[in-house]
Amino acid sequence: MTAVAQTTALASSRRGARPLAGTGTLVRLALRRDRLMLPIWVVVIGAMVVSGVGSLQTLYDTAAKRAQLAESMSANSSLRSLYGPVFDDSIGGLVAWRFATFAAVLAAVMSLIIVVRHTREEEETGRQELISSAMVGRRAPLTAALLTAVIANTAVALLITAGLSGQGVSGALALGLAVGGTGVLFATTAAIVAQLTESARTAKGMTAGVLGLAFVLRAAGDASTVDGSSVLTWLSPIGWAENVRAFGGERWWVILLIAAAGGVQGVIAYTLAGRRDVGMSFLPTRPGPTEGKLTTAGGLAWRLQRGTLLGWAGGFLLAGIVFGGMASGAADMVGDNEQATEIFRRMGGQSALTDAFLAAMVGMFGLIAALYAVGSVLRMHGEETSQRAEPVLANAVGRTAWAAGHLAVAFGGTVLVMLLAGAGLALGHGGDLPAITGAALSQVPAVWTLAGVALLLYGAVPRAAAAGWAVAGLCLALGWVGPALDLPRAVLDLSPFGHLPKLPGPRMDWPPVLLLTALAVALVAAGLAAFRRRDLQT
Template identity: 75%
Template sequence: MSAFAGTGTLTRLALRRDRLMLPLWALVVGGMVASGAGSLEALYDTPAKRARLAASMTANSSMRSLYGPVFGDSTGALVAWRFATFAAVLAAVMSLVIVVRHTREEEETGRQEMLSAARVGRRAPLTAALLTALVANTAVTLIITAGLSGEGTAGAFALGLAVGGTGMVFATLTAIVAQLTESARLAKGLTAALLGLAFALRAAGDAGGSTAPTWASPIGWAQHVRAFAGERWWVPLLMAGAVAAQGAVAYALSARRDVGMSFLPARPGPASGRIASAGGLAWRLQRAGLLGWTAGFLVAGLVFGGMVEGASDLVGDNEQARRIFERMGGQAGLEDAFLSTMTGLFGMVAALYAVGSVLRLHGEETSQRAEPVLAGAVGRLRWAAGHLVIAFGGAAAPMVAAAAGLTLAYGRDGGPILGAALAQLPAVWVLGGLAVLLHGAFPGAAPAAWGVAGLCLALGWIGPALDLPGAVLNLSPYGHLPKLPGTEMGWAPLLVLTALAGALVAAGLAGLRRRDLLT
């Protein structure tokens, strides 16, 4: 039997399982880049304005660390500068999730062992996972190319290749990590740490004007394709070489281990247990994730805090850009509006932590690890409460860390910034409550909570720039929050959102109490 036997069947199965997630990811990542041309064209509608923006961004080290250098002053080049880095990061995250889902998670749950008993070759599961990632990244490439072709077909295709190629580099890197680790959670965590390191290397190189750290990062490769600014077609070939080399390593490692095993086995626990409650178990399972999110928000707060005083340089005398910041951050001074925008973005990203933490319940059920816990004296509500306390209470820790980073880097009174950060929590809790409702009452639809959180992030991030109507922006709970700092605190929407979150949690727990466990 061929080592690749069954690859087509497994690929079709993976695409069917991800039939909702993959189109959503591709549309969010590709659509974000494709929509950038219209918003930038509206803001900087003359060559002189675009040239001033390019010059000011080149001189601003904080902006270079965040977005990278500006290689041209055309609309297409500014789109590549503004969106290439973050689109590449999102494509990497998408690829990470896909590959772990169809390799290590399948082995961890025992499904891969069952499939391997049929006519499935040894290399078929890994190949199917990588082909699924290839389909997703190809879709992103095509969406970007089609959406920006009006700015120049060659530049649009180059930018699409830069984003999709970065996704495939991290897909094969994830494939290697999945062979080394024994759990899907650890595989995701290690690959995410490598992604963070790649972003940090690129940011350090761009901020300091040194190209060596940038070229050491695949994220830096994406921006150095130089789409719409004298494309470097050999950089996508560099990405293809990295994909081939990493894929070969992943296949070599896969051939040398048994299904379910790893090269870095988990460390044995103590002979006698030290976890005395369901809440203690939940903390043990989720503490590493919470600490990682908190540290990441602190670093991001330091980066954004250093940009606050440069907000005026970013906007200059462009009234349209000023209106966008004020629409996102309120009608206060520009620096307060910038801080309000940043705390709002932190709040939207914190919802991803809350949703992921809540859906850990879903993962514990589907992997059948919840069943032995519930077979004892632990009731369903007490078991769920341990995870929900960490999801909802823990969401405050990253927001406090982000406020601390903003305060330290900006150097002003931290009280208003902390208040602005904590004011985001009711909206975070609403999205977390929706995840509880879906898991408890409609467990088959629980992963849809990711899509809702992603939609709210997209509305808050690009909605004001696209001048979407207020009724559309208010579909997100974040559209009802007071724009702090710089405006008066409005307690009514915070109380209403908190009550809504409580109702969603109560309904979800009622559903969990009445239904059968997932198997």
């Protein structure tokens, strides 16, 4: 234990009667640090749900059309696995069916980022030792992080409730609480994981893995039943949010179940936090070899990022197989409903419906791959702020060579994960492997463009590097819900993905692919030039 950590532990023991001292100050600090990120998350999640009202009212303007939609969607197991069953065919019920699951997932992602950022990341960078040496209680940092997550999720719940109250106050409140409650539940999950690992990156990855498992369990459970009563659905917190049944005969006791689970996890997190030293964890990092074998900057970058890349690659392959198996039933998913067919065609082009479904899935994988690429590029920012980059660059390693190693993993990794996603889709669908993998690879230039934006922000304005996540999140939101909401073409074109050809389809449109590739190259060149000119952060 370091001298500072020993002093911190001694000071904490003396303040045993005040374990939460300084919590209010830390909450204000967290809100100030996240004053840009939190409003963006809250508005995106809330607006995504609320804006569905107008779109659904336009597409399904009669009770007969809504009843037909509910019947056709609930009857298809593939679509239930994506969105869950329809519990009510009112506008509010259809909004809950279409957006509740994904809003709950986004709230969970927001919460895990908040909690890990203000707990494990603070300890990893050494800032927590400095803060804890003052009059700060032992459990104040964890409490402040959780309160920040609660504030953000409360804002989401209020926005959803207010925006949907015209469809029924009871249903709007139930949906808001379901989404916000799920976010708080995963905040406590992240709080537990933050006690287990020494790395903020690993903590985020592990919590995201739990979230992914919850989504898969819910999807498998909903595919097997039409009323959300499967055991697998009830094993998933995402399934709990769905089974609140907003606008469909609300089950308020499920809200209490979510709250109880969050409370239990919170107690576990507080117990673990009280039994370890600042900077330590219950799953310590495995020590490396006595003599290092890395001889290049590229080898170091691969060693740091290989676990993340392999995890993404395996996940994309498995997800591709699952969604590829749904492609054959794409026509059955929408039946004779022209509006639903048009949504899929807007997502996937004007080709045959099966190809349109595959193109929509390819586009979804591209949007998600952008998160990998941005995170991989911003790993350099983490290495710099944690002062691990400076000793490397102090030796015979140039800045360009050091950055090139990380960029090779980010850009080459994007090709790998998209290639495996395409291969998975082809295997699951039993279709044309070259055509589907080619379609997946056509998304790469757009992903590279967003990675280039992240690099330019990191190189030119390192304090704003996190804005790369906001750009990727905006593109994800546009691509995810934009077609369903029938947003104007000019809005959809704000995302580089809006300019790509819809493949597999009748033809390949090369100019936008080549232009986006050239733009990505220009962004990388500008980012590297800016990085070479500035001082390292201290």
